[in-house]
Amino acid sequence: MSANGKPKFAMYWAASCGGCEIAVLNIGEKILDFDANFEVVFWPVAMDAKYKDVEAMPDQSILLTLWNGGIRNKENEEIAHLLRRKSQILVAFGSCATEGCIPGLANFSSTEEIFHAAYDSISSENPEKLRPQYRTQMPEGEISIPEFYPTLRTLDQVVKVDYYMPGCPPESHQIASVIDLVIQVLQGKATLPPAGSVIGAGISTxxxxxxxxxxxxxxxxxxxxxxxxxxxxxxxxxxxxxxxxxxxxxxxxxxxxxxxxxxxxxxxxxxxxxxxxxxxxxxxxxxxxxxxxxxxxxxxxxxxxxxxxxxxxxxxxxxxxxxxxxxxxx
Amino acid sequence: MTTEKSENKERIGVYVCHCGSNIAGIVDVQDVAEWAGRDLAERGVVVSRDYKFMCSSLGQELIEKDIQEEGLTRVVVAACSPHLHEATFRTACSRAGLNPYLCELVSIREQVSWVHTDKEAATEKSKAVLSGGVERVIHHEPLEPLHVPIHPATLVVGGGISGIQAALEIADAGFPVYMVEREPSIGGHMAQFDKTFPTLDCSACILTPKMVSVGNHPNINLFTWSEVEKVDGYVGNFTVTIRKKARYIKTELCTGCGICQEKCPKKLIDDVYEAGLGYRKAVYTPFPQAVPKYPVIDRENCTFFQKGTCKVCQKFCPTDAIDFEQEDELITVQVGNIILATGFDLFDPRKVSQYGYGRLANVFSSLEFERLTNAAGPTNGNIVLRDGVTTPRAVGIIHCVGSRDRNFNNYCSVICCMQSLKFAHLVHERTGATVYNFYIDMRTAYKEYDEFYQRILEEGTLFVRGKVAEVTGAARSPGEEGRLIIQVEDTLAGKQRRIPVDMVILSAALQPRYDAKEVAHKFGISCSANGWYIEKHPKLDPVATMTEGIFIAGCVQGPKDIPTSVSQGAAAAARILGRIQQKEIALEPVRASVDQDKCSGCRICNSMCPFNAIIFHEDRMVTEVNPALCQGCGTCIAACPAGAISGTGFSDQQILAQIEGLLMVNFEHARVAELG
Structure with a gap:
């Protein structure tokens, strides 16, 4: 619980398009319920926060983290481990996090082919054929960017996931119902589904x-x-x-x-x-x-x-x- | 989603069989057993032994003793294929008080020792498949077989010699039989022949008494001019709908006097019984000894039905038995078992166009020739050319027409060699003509067949070994004019020959019935790509099918001669009688079932089931599998895109666990290879 007594909420995006965040905002006035019940402590697309702020939080201090996006690079992986440690409930939110989605199709290509498509192909404006380097020496010292992994992994291929919420993106009414459920759980009016369940969807087709x-x-x-x-x-x-x-x-x-x-x-x-x-x-x-x-x-x-x-x-x-x-x- | 290795609380016994040297010759069975006892101990293996013959009484006792003394809750036997000894080891478990379905058989003979030569690799592979079996057996559940009662009646489809034999065996044992035949009379192909090889018995003389027995038998209900419309239900309890086509004859009044046939003004070529060589009337019995004696009116060709006037038959019928108002009847019967004895069709020799059948008048098919030689046939048994009068001076008989030929059928039609020899004898005996047999290989296996071949050789029939290239009417020399020339490579003499003859007989292949696949589907059994019905086991269960309660006999299963057809008919009957005596049958509980919550009624599986076990509930939009009909083949499980169908004993969990077990061993190797 935070100072104002509200449970903490985080949302993070890894390898994804941002549609999941929009879907969350698209729940309409439900967002007010959400705000009344949660304190947002970390949500890069919506508010300013630094990784070190998260690192400083006590473990398990975030009640609910919605994670969208696949694990494409070292940064994604590190933050996945970090948020896992800090969160009580980690939800793989949206298709990328649960099953890789469109970014996962890159798993049919080698890293070189992916870089070629991104930096050298006809659709790229890159006359000097520059490629980003993981490490670069600058006058101020060495700077680095996160390492790109050969395959994209789903969130649960990297850390333990509590719930899965499918969809590209998840439908807003499904998000709203899940948020409703969590609020009811907080109020002691409902219980959480068994760990590992798929939420915000049916079991048929x-x-x-x-x-x-x-x-x-x-x-x-x-x-x-x-x-x-x-x-x-x-x-x-x-x-x-x-x-x-x-x-x-x-x-x-x-x-x-x-x-x-x-x-x-x-x-x-x-x-x-x-x-x-x-x-x-x-x-x-x-x-x-x-x-x-x-x-x-x-x-x-x-x-x-x-x-x-x-x-x-x-x-x-x-x-x-x-x-x-x-x-x-x- | 991640799969974590499940906690295992089972106590597993592992038994590795030597199978004499069958397995032990290639696999180090002792090493496999020791390895399992040591390395799989953490997976629950508490006993691991190897033994010379696990299937022996002593081998089985080993398992029973361990179940009782070591408190085993799962058993894995690494031996032969489950097809062979799964039942043996399940029964052993059962005797010791363990549910038989908690036993898993791992094949290290068919899948390992028999297919490998590298001992070390084979031993490692045995460990991998064994490890898979251990992981799988953990997920087994105790199952109970399904018991269903057996209705004492039997349906025999097809009234040829095979079906007749089967029907008589069952009826004589005191149980009811329904026989369905689509032609107006029973008798099948055998009724068309004059003589049978190798004894040259008169075909009709040995067949008609049996036909009469069927017709008169108090336990046989005969439906000729009828077809099976629909089959519902399952082993022990089939509901069969029979379409009894309108005969337009009141059988209770008809005496079979034949006056209607005599008076009927409409004469047409009989393509079925007379193979196109003779004529019949629009009201007819196919042949004088037909059973039943009642004729049928062939609606398609009857002048009254086609033009509205005639009714000559009605006028002359002394008992008023003609009834133009009759309609098809649908009759439903209950049976416990079904025998399919629907026979074969003759290959159409027109397809081998170089042999000129259909184009050159004096080229005959084997069935046509059978009719020519038949004393009751269109020529009264005189062997004459198509003109009906000329006796041939030289006759060529060509074997393997449409058989053993990649262009048509790869298989051997079995009966053609002996049939051709019979033809040679008949030509020789009745015309004195010179007879040539053109063969690829002479196949005269079975009792007294080769002796018959020797006899024909002694009679002076000439044999040319070679596949005939062409039969032509185009003469190259005056001696060839007006005759049929057989162009052939004589492979024994090593030269090309042109042999002029007056008549050519094509020993055409036996083929599955034109509608064999349709019929197979109707009865829920499987047939091969070309349409022969598939037996449960080619050696050890030749008359049963994979569908419980459906048996096959005669040529429907593949080409065969009369003695074998009769044996199969009797064998199928014996199998069924055993069932009827037992009064009920235990069915394997390996079945598919649909999770009604997950099924969205997409209906993708609905047309898949070879056993017609799938029912769709229109009202609730969900699919269901009838467990008594289901044979556990897994086709619908694979088809279900929603993963709503699962199979007992073959759940995703079981299969994935087995794969993981296999890989646990192989990964170890990959890692060693990588490091090394």
Missing amino acids: VCDDCPRQRNVKLVKKFTRIQALQNPDPTLCLLEQGVPCNGPATRQGCGALCPQAGAQCIGCYGPAEGVIDYGARLISAFASVIDSTDPDEIEAILDGIPDPAGQFYRFNLAGSLLRAGMKSWSR
């Missing part, structure tokens, strides 16, 4: 919330939704050949994309109990292909031109696969 009609599936062709001649707005997208990831994706978003006529891309991650989202989905899609002819099957599969992006867009780092072979070499 997106299909459970999707109003589209579902039948037995027999797919003769996979296609982009834009290429469908007469998309049926009431029929399951997968049945129409659109590779919708809804059947494998955790329930929580309210099936927003399929209702808007776009396939689910899987940002809420694997459903409860699924260990490797991509593998599950690959075997599920393979199961609905309506052919026994190897050549025809081959042709049907050509309708999924980017399997890594289709099946592992959000969870490569958190999958059993974790990374491609290239990332092994520095």
Whole structure:
């Protein structure tokens, strides 16, 4: 408890885009409840604070830390350990922290390829081809930047995580309900779920919330939704050949994309109990292909031109696969 | 999410089998046993032994004694494949009071000693798979087998010789049989033949008494001109819907006098029984000895049904048995077991276009020739050319048409050599013509078959070893004019030959029925890529299938001759009679189940189940697996994208633990290699 008696709250971003922070602010007037119940002690995107301030706090003094972003470099890792030590409840918040998300797709590339893309490729404005160095001698002495790791790891691959909150970003109503829950726990009106649980989401899949009609599936062709001649707005997208990831994706978003006529891309991650989202989905899609002819099957599969992006867009780092072979070499 | 090694409180016994020298010849079994006792002690291994033959009574007693004296709660046997001895060791555990499903069999024979030559590596691999087994067995749960009662009735699908034999065996034992045959009469292909090899018995003479027995048997309910529409339920308790197609004959009035057939003005080519060589009427019985005796009216070809007038048959029928108003009937029967004896189709020799079938008049298929030789056939048994009168002077018989040919079927059709020899004999006997047999390899295994081959050789049939390149009517010399020329490489003489003949007989391959896959799906069994039904074990369980309660007999399982078809029919019957006598059956409790909370009803699994065990509840939008139908194959578990389906004995937890166990050993090696 702080001087004003309110429990302390921290939020941190590692390798992420910042969308998770916006989602937190997007909870609307709930933020007032939040403010009434918590004292924010550390939140780089919202307030000024230094790492040394956190280091100075007693261990376990922060009640709740929401961590978004994957562990991409040494700084991320150090702060993960620091906040773990200082926090009672550490939540992997959002897809990057729970399963790697888009930054995790870099695990298919070597460090050199990543640097090339960032500093030398056609999209970079870097005529002198400068590359940042970990250590640089300056007149004032040596300065350093954090070391870049060969792979991106999820938060729980580095420190123990108490709860997971999926989504890219987590839906604001889900955030609000989690905050509500914590406040109720503080007031003794509710109990926390078992450690290691996924919070702010359901245990079933997106299909459970999707109003589209579902039948037995027999797919003769996979296609982009834009290429469908007469998309049926009431029929399951997968049945129409659109590779919708809804059947494998955790329930929580309210099936927003399929209702808007776009396939689910899987940002809420694997459903409860699924260990490797991509593998599950690959075997599920393979199961609905309506052919026994190897050549025809081959042709049907050509309708999924980017399997890594289709099946592992959000969870490569958190999958059993974790990374491609290239990332092994520095 | 991180996996931390689970706390283990189990007391595990490890038993490593030598299997004589089968395993011990390649794997240092003693080292494996000592290693497990030492290095896996922290994982719960309290006893670790090696023994010459774990499956022997003494080996099993070792396990039983340890369970009782050491208080083992889990048993791991590193020996052969679970297919062989899982039941043995489970029973041993059971005898000692341990739930049999707490025993894990690790294959270090099929998966290690038999496939490796490097002793050291094989020993290390044995340790790895054993370690996987130990990690896995920790997660085993005690299970109870499912008991289901067996309905005493049996369904036999297919009224060929195999199905007839099966039906008679069961019916004679005093239990009810429903036989379903889609043709108007039972008899199958055997009814089309004149003679059977190697004894040259008259086919009809040995078959028709059995057909009559089926027709008259008080325990056999015969449905001809019928097909199975739907199969529900599971072993012991199938509900079968049979479509009894309209015969347009009142069978209770019909005497089988045949006047309707005689008077019917519509004559058409009989593609089925007469293989296209003869004619039948629109109202017909396929052959005089047909069982049942009642004819059927072929609606597609009947003048009345097609044009609205005729009814000649009705006019002449002395018992008023013709009924144009009849409709298909759906009949539901309860059975405990099912035998599929649906036979084969003949390969269409048109596909081997170079042999000219369908293009050159005097090229005959084997089935056509069977009809030519049949005394009741279209030529009264006279072997003549397509013109119906000319007796051939020279006949060529080509073996392996569509068999043992990468372009068509890789397999050997088994019966063609003997059938071709029979043909040679019949041609020789009835026409005195010169007979050539063109073969790749002569296959005359089984009792008295080779003696028959010797006999045909002595009769003077000429044998040319070589695959025929072409049958042509294009003459190159005056001697060839007007004849069929067989172009062949005589591989024994080492030269090309052109042999002019008047008639060519193509011994065509046996193929799965055109609708074999559809039927397999209907009954929930698996068939090979080309459509032969798959037996449970190719050697030790040849008539059972992976689906409990469904048996196969005869050519539906693969090409075979009459004696083998009959044996299989009898074998399937014996298996079923054993079941019926036991009155109930214990089913393996390895089953898939759906977590209803996790299932979102996406329906991806719904078409997957080869055993039709998946039910979808439209009202609640969830899928369920019927445990009595489920055979635990795991197809739906793999298909479920939500991870809502899991299999007893094969949970993610069990499999991941097993993988981790395997890797614990291998990681050690990788690290050694890295450091070294």
